[in-house]
Amino acid sequence: MSGNTYKTAAPHTGSTAYINARIIDPAGDSEYRGAVLISDGKIADYGPNLFASGAPYGIESVDCRGLVLAPGVVDTRVHTGEPGEEHKETLESAGAAAAAGGITSLVLLPDNEPPFDDASLIEFVARRARLIKLVNMYAYGALTVGLEGKELAEIGLLAEAGAVAFTDADHAVGNAQVMRRALYYCKAFDALIVHLPQEPTLSGGHMTSGEMATRLGLSGNPPLAEVMMVERDIRLVEMTGGKMHLAKISTAESVAAIAAAKARGLKITCDTAAPYFALNDLAVGDYRTFGKLVPPLRAEKDRAAIVEGLKSGVIDAIVSDHRPQDQDSKRVPFAQALPGGIGLETLLPISLELVHNGHLTLPQLFQRLSSRPASLFGLPGGRLAKGAPADLVVFDADYAWQIDRTDLWSKTKNTPFDERPVQGRVMATIVGGRTIYRDDSFVTAAAMA
Amino acid sequence: MGLPRLPHLLGIEGLSPETISGLLDLSENYIDQNRSIDKRRDMLAGRTVINLFFENSTRTRTSFEVAAKRLGSDVINMDVATSSVRKGETLLDTAMTLNAMRPDAIVVRHHESGAVNLLSQKVNCAVINAGDGQHEHPTQALLDALTIRRRRGSLEGLLVAICGDIMHSRVARSNIHLLQIMGARVRVVGPPTLMPTDIDKMGVEVHYNMKSGLKDVDIVMMLRLQTERMQGTFVPSISEYFHFFGLDHAKLEYAKPDALIMHPGPMNRGVEIDSEVADDLDRSVIHEQVEMGVAVRMACLEALIGGRRNALVGAVA
Numbered sequence: 001m002s003g004n005t006y007k008t009a010a011p012h013t014g015s016t017a018y019i020n021a022r023i024i025d026p027a028g029d030s031e032y033r034g035a036v037l038i039s040d041g042k043i044a045d046y047g048p049n050l051f052a053s054g055a056p057y058g059i060e061s062v063d064c065r066g067l068v069l070a071p072g073v074v075d076t077r078v079h080t081g082e083p084g085e086e087h088k089e090t091l092e093s094a095g096a097a098a099a100a101g102g103i104t105s106l107v108l109l110p111d112n113e114p115p116f117d118d119a120s121l122i123e124f125v126a127r128r129a130r131l132i133k134l135v136n137m138y139a140y141g142a143l144t145v146g147l148e149g150k151e152l153a154e155i156g157l158l159a160e161a162g163a164v165a166f167t168d169a170d171h172a173v174g175n176a177q178v179m180r181r182a183l184y185y186c187k188a189f190d191a192l193i194v195h196l197p198q199e200p201t202l203s204g205g206h207m208t209s210g211e212m213a214t215r216l217g218l219s220g221n222p223p224l225a226e227v228m229m230v231e232r233d234i235r236l237v238e239m240t241g242g243k244m245h246l247a248k249i250s251t252a253e254s255v256a257a258i259a260a261a262k263a264r265g266l267k268i269t270c271d272t273a274a275p276y277f278a279l280n281d282l283a284v285g286d287y288r289t290f291g292k293l294v295p296p297l298r299a300e301k302d303r304a305a306i307v308e309g310l311k312s313g314v315i316d317a318i319v320s321d322h323r324p325q326d327q328d329s330k331r332v333p334f335a336q337a338l339p340g341g342i343g344l345e346t347l348l349p350i351s352l353e354l355v356h357n358g359h360l361t362l363p364q365l366f367q368r369l370s371s372r373p374a375s376l377f378g379l380p381g382g383r384l385a386k387g388a389p390a391d392l393v394v395f396d397a398d399y400a401w402q403i404d405r406t407d408l409w410s411k412t413k414n415t416p417f418d419e420r421p422v423q424g425r426v427m428a429t430i431v432g433g434r435t436i437y438r439d440d441s442f443v444t445a446a447a448m449a
Numbered sequence: 450m451g452l453p454r455l456p457h458l459l460g461i462e463g464l465s466p467e468t469i470s471g472l473l474d475l476s477e478n479y480i481d482q483n484r485s486i487d488k489r490r491d492m493l494a495g496r497t498v499i500n501l502f503f504e505n506s507t508r509t510r511t512s513f514e515v516a517a518k519r520l521g522s523d524v525i526n527m528d529v530a531t532s533s534v535r536k537g538e539t540l541l542d543t544a545m546t547l548n549a550m551r552p553d554a555i556v557v558r559h560h561e562s563g564a565v566n567l568l569s570q571k572v573n574c575a576v577i578n579a580g581d582g583q584h585e586h587p588t589q590a591l592l593d594a595l596t597i598r599r600r601r602g603s604l605e606g607l608l609v610a611i612c613g614d615i616m617h618s619r620v621a622r623s624n625i626h627l628l629q630i631m632g633a634r635v636r637v638v639g640p641p642t643l644m645p646t647d648i649d650k651m652g653v654e655v656h657y658n659m660k661s662g663l664k665d666v667d668i669v670m671m672l673r674l675q676t677e678r679m680q681g682t683f684v685p686s687i688s689e690y691f692h693f694f695g696l697d698h699a700k701l702e703y704a705k706p707d708a709l710i711m712h713p714g715p716m717n718r719g720v721e722i723d724s725e726v727a728d729d730l731d732r733s734v735i736h737e738q739v740e741m742g743v744a745v746r747m748a749c750l751e752a753l754i755g756g757r758r759n760a761l762v763g764a765v766a
Contacts, residue, residue: 214645215462217562217584217619287563331541333561
């Protein structure tokens with residue numbers, strides 16, 4: 001938001017109390033009016049009774065006036081252009097967009113140029129994130145060399161360098177033998193494999209199969225290409241005793257297959273991205289390339305099933321699947337357009353639709369946005385606990401506004417949600433106790449350092 | 450003439466029956482003109498039409514060129530093979546460059562579905578879709594309709610079989626829209642591998658063999674097997690395809706005795722159609738289709754850029 005500010009503030013020292021907040025505690029599955037005390041970048045105390053009669057003298061206090069205070073969003077699927085395509089997005093511009101979106105930790109996909117199949121790339125990202133001093137940035141390591149799905153990458157060395165999980169990003173590993181070995185090998189390091197389930201020989205189309213694709217004359221990607229790979233992966237997890245997180249689930253059949261696998265006790269988890277519960281294939285009518293995504297937007301019945309999967313908890317987490325593309329990549333005929341949409345700043349407001357529509361409570365939503373992805377990926381943030389990092393978001397859950405792509409912080413503006421009316425706006429984003437983003441209307445004593 | 454003003458002609462989908470009838474009525478006027486010795490009028494004198502073909506085409510491009518010249522327009526054929534498109538210029542840069550030369554209409558053929566719609570958003574002259582990918586080819590459907598209407602009087606209530614490579618055919622899609630808008634019933638006939646997903650939801654009957662597909666039809670429209678758009682195997686061999694789906698006199702027996710045979714061209718003799726059938730003067734209207742093509746394209750140009758409106762189009766910049 002051009003009028004608002006993000007800032008790389010000095011480390012947080014001393015104590016700050018956020019009082020009069022509507023506090024969301026995902027782990028406790030509860031919400032209440034109360035306060036959070038931050039000391040030296042960590043959560044020192046929190047609760048309904050804390051500072052009920054005002055903060056003591058000497059502690060800086062911020063009056064939240066009833067706004068929501070929740071653990072910051074942990075977004076485990078973000079692509080930027082750095083290194084390789086800095087004209088699309090840098091780590092700094094992505095960090096700014098994340099801050100404006102209430103995201104306090106993000107995990108970077110490895111499909112850059114060069115891909116993150118070498119430990120030096122993981123160290124590069126960590127060093128850049130320290131310099132930028134915005135949100136916490138972690139990185140995936142490549143699962144296979146060059147993301148080609150043929151030979152295992154140096155998973156152990158990448159893990160030592162700080163890679164938090166392993167994936168070939170939007171490339172599915174079609175070779176079952178390679179995936180079987182990866183699942184076995186990762187057991188030695190307790191490493192998490194994140195896989196986009198798409199049968200490669202069936203998923204070459206440009207939008208989901210069906211009447212709309214037939215009318216538009218575009219080649220289709222059948223929904224069954226997803227569940228076929230989900231079912232293969234479930235069998236491989238069963239065979240190897242490994243663990244896998246399935247990314248961007250988009251179809252009703254996949255949700256059902258994963259529910260059954262979980263019921264059998266297999267170590268399978270999954271996420272979906274905001275477009276798959278908020279949009280369907282009508283969004284690519286008139287050849288709108290901003291709606292061209294991987295996997296493609298599906299039919300309405302699939303969208304509804306994703307909402308149900310989020311309600312039941314079969315789908316563990318929500319990601320932004322942020323993928324910047326410039327005009328040259330999108331203002332071309334549909335089949336030639338590169339897939340992907342930006343999502344860092346829209347993730348929270350779009351996800352809040354699940355609350356406004358009565359599908360989830362706020363604590364349930366923040367389980368899927370914050371605490372669950374943090375625990376799956378072993379990240380320190382995403383929770384409200386004494387001693388946890390003070391990574392928090394303050395937002396107005398009812399604030400109505402309209403998404404305008406030209407107002408977004410990202411370098412490219414390819415959002416599939418342009419002009420969508422939404423409810424819920426970030427007022428402040430706090431990372432390690434530092435306020436890194438603040439909406440101009442949230443003027444408090446906590447002036448930024 | 451009572452036709453609603455069209456800014457562009459991008460597809461048949463969404464056109465009203467009145468618009469289609471109006472365009473066909475307008476086309477009728479030009480048939481006699483085209484058959485007379487003096488074929489040229491000056492209705493479009495001073496106007497410029499650019500033929501921008503990203504895909505090789507002899508028939509359609511020539512047809513548009515003849516149509517525009519017979520109305521007195523200047524015509525420029527952009528040879529994309531030697532143009533800056535080959536030097537990496539994007540579709541939209543090409544569109545805006547041509548637009549700056551202030552043409553009155555651009556006739557576009559492109560190998561990608563939706564490319565013509567995209568281009569039309571960036572220019573302020575009329576755009577005619579001369580075929581985009583597997584999406585639409587509206588002037589082909591109009592010339593087919595004109596051919597049928599002249600032979601049968603009306604499209605209403607006719608049973609039409611569109612046969613062959615439905616999946617890769619923009620001609621099939623435009624014809625499915627137009628025939629149903631005008632009250633005809635449509636069957637699509639071909640192997641399941643060449644049927645697009647959910648084609649039945651477009652309101653057509655789907656048949657996988659010629660016997661049931663051609664039963665009692667008034668019109669048989671054959672389509673070219675578009676091997677150049679196929680990735681991988683859709684049919685085992687040409688001879689097997691011809692055996693089961695090629696139109697010969699034996700299969701034609703299933704249709705009504707006076708059923709007309711149509712083909713958008715170019716034909717692959719011995720692949721989707723037998724030479725004897727294609728050249729059967731009693732049944733085949735394939736050459737008439739080509740003749741009607743010029744008349745229909747003259748009508749489309751008149752409807753889009755004829756009359757006073759043209760001056761306004763040029764002034765929008």
